[in-house]
Amino acid sequence: MSDTDDGTRIGCGAGFWGDRPDAAGQLLEGGGLDYLALEYLAEVTMGLLDRLRRSDRDGYATDFVRFVVEDSLEMALAEDVTIVTNAGGLDPAACAAAVREEAAAQNLDVEIATVTGDDLTARLDEIHDRTRGGLCHLDTDEPYDTVREDVVVAAAYLGAFPVAEAIETGADVVITGRVVDPALVLGPLIAEHGWEREQYDRLAAGIVAGHLIECGTQVTGGNLSKGWREVDFANMGYPIAEVDSTGTITVTKPPDTGGTVSVATVSEQLVYEIGDPSAYLTPDVSADFTTPTLEATDRNAVTVSGVRGTQPPDQYKVSVHYRAGYKLAGNLLYSAPNALEKAKQGADILEERIQELDLSVADTRVEFIGHDAAHGPAASDKTDHNEVMLRFAARGTDRDALRRLGMEFAPLSLTGPPSVAGLTDQGRPRPKPIVDAWPTLVPRDAVDPEVTLYE
Template sequence: MTGRKRGIRIGAGSGYAGDRIEPAVELAAHGDIDYLIFECLAERTIALAQQLRQRSPELGYDPLLEARMRAVLPLCAQNGIRIISNMGAANPLAAAARVRQIAAELGLRKLKVAAVTGDDVLAVLQRDPQAGQRCQPPLGEGVGMLSANAYLGAQSLVAALAQGADVIISGRVADPALVLAPLIHEYGWAMDDWQRLGQGTLAGHLLECAGQVSGGYFADPGYKDVAGLARLGFPIAEVDADGALLITKVAGSGGCVTAATCKEQLLYEIHDPAAYMTPDVVADFSRVEVIEDGPDRVLLRGATGRARPDTLKVSVGYLDSYLGEGQISYAGPGAVARASLALDIVKERLRLTGVAVGEARYELIGMNALHGERLGAASGPYEVRLRVACRTTSLADAIRIGNEVETLYTCGPAGGGGASKLAREVVAICSTLLPRALVQENIHFEESEHAVA
């Protein structure tokens, strides 16, 4: 590591919306970190959050926001750790307001909370669907858009940090930008320093899935054994002024950080390692060196980049169809034959009753959920779970899928049990590109008050 004696240390507090909270607490308490980031948005998350906001205007942000903030805010305030997160989802302003309320309830005085908005471009695409490029299905051709969110970069996050934000809550920003922003802020990197931005984007990409780079998603028993997954430690990136970085984790936590875990995460969701397109830079990871520097310490260097794209990626959520599903279990001698007959019955029933289905799955799943390992038959499955799942164009037809499976209790083969059913809307995603000039970012500040230190 070059530059300052101790690089900026950034901890990954989550890798998706429902991630564990304990590793983030461990990072805040024992990670000796400067920043804690929470990455919580998958492709469909905002579209689903937008549905929730339409029903309850005060909601639409990450459902674990309150639990996470109550767990880490006191530790972060005590240890001087700043928080950056996209937990705002479809409603960053409401999320930031809730963080301020929580801070006041916890007795944290003058906590500066910023909300970054501007990623919601639904109105832009509703006015002019042709502004979006290369979307499949094409926008405006019967596509009922539910949400449209541009992937913002680090710029507004950097501005919020420069104005003293202790906590930043955003909507859709590119995952690596959560890590890149504090590096730009701390080291004064120029927004066109493509080499350093490429290296900082590498740090962000390695942290964005949290426990994946510290052994979680990496584990494969007998081939890639990883100890302590029940208390997996989330990763820390230590980055110097030139962008060289070290990936590590809290000493004594579960999991592992190795050259292999870092290489797998390096290639995760990367279409072209030489041209990883983000809002801030087109990063080039093709010459990255990965060097183990001791137990749970991996050095990475050699990333670079070139000028950022002229457009921003936009994820568009739309109502695609409905899904009907039903499940039921069969166990004991002849389980497979009885379940296969049950599938045939459901297929015929859907035909006879005129249920219009599109894509359909008729499946038999299972081995040992009902009666345990000891009763399983070595010659074949002792138990199976039947699953029927079909796309439909109406909720009424989706409901009938599960109903037909449930009637197997008494109208199908012997011994069916544990039936379940569901019917729901299918929210699908398509991606498009939008000129940067059509996206207006904003920062909203307010300090928490009414607190006693």
């Protein structure tokens, strides 16, 4: 299947739901791929999918069908590139059905396998009851009872072995629900190289390869903290990991694309969204990110070798999503002179109105966009702004109180400090439900991954 002797080439054509729709096409055209991985499920996405599902809309990442399948399935099939994606979200079966429907419309014959068993929503109470000490929050130890009544979704982060099993059915497209993101890359490597459960160093290498490319162009120059002026962002190359059977990784990108792959871009991505780097935990292996060495081996090619891993934990991480009240945010733009002073007065008026109207609001937050919205107290002091956007946000469980607060923004365009523009942008912001994430651990035997083949 592979062009080179030993290396399996896996491209990542989506780093999140919302990434460039034409990325998959770029990788299929110029990547020389064996596999195309597509990652859609950020932590916040699961709550969003639940909202969609409850409003009778699709509970999966529709971008996958709308863009990748519509535009690129034919090429993937012709080039014998297997697609591996977590686009299934909360409903891999519905996603598979939509892919089949689109394929049929294009007269394409496609075999699809799904990986499920991650959805523990219906069983979470039972798992809690039979877990010694009960479930608790991974970071804060908060007991399960504090969120129990408000849970809407609970999904376990599955590992790569069921993904490999799905690939081994011969499917052209593998659709999963929640898996650890790097499993979209480790799964193909297990299937290609025959890696086994105790080969922890190799499994860890697959996890590192997956971690490096799962956020798409963040490893090819996107968000580069220094040297970003030299990056051709508009024609960005999406990343490819070529991984041989010993676990040596080369990160690269298609020829004639923008972006850059260097030790700098790869090391910035290695440290992205990690905790203790010596123990990056997945269901298959604990990967040690302090072990690999990085070396630029060619123009736009960095080789990552020497990754070590050890036995995985006895538990699966589960992302529980629960209803946690409502929040709203509204904006008003104030211009010079004295823009910041005016915006501050606008915020004070809103705080006073909350008191006067006796609105039950749990928390408020005032930010001045153009001054301190990103860095808060760490922002430098200055007062000479051309303009400042007041952003006033609030949350609480009383939806009506927040809705009433939302009616206090537009009036400030007539009843507050001068040189303000506010009616055009969310003049009356409305509260939106918060579906918060509550990470926890469940015993390994509570989770039973399942592979289904749709021929």
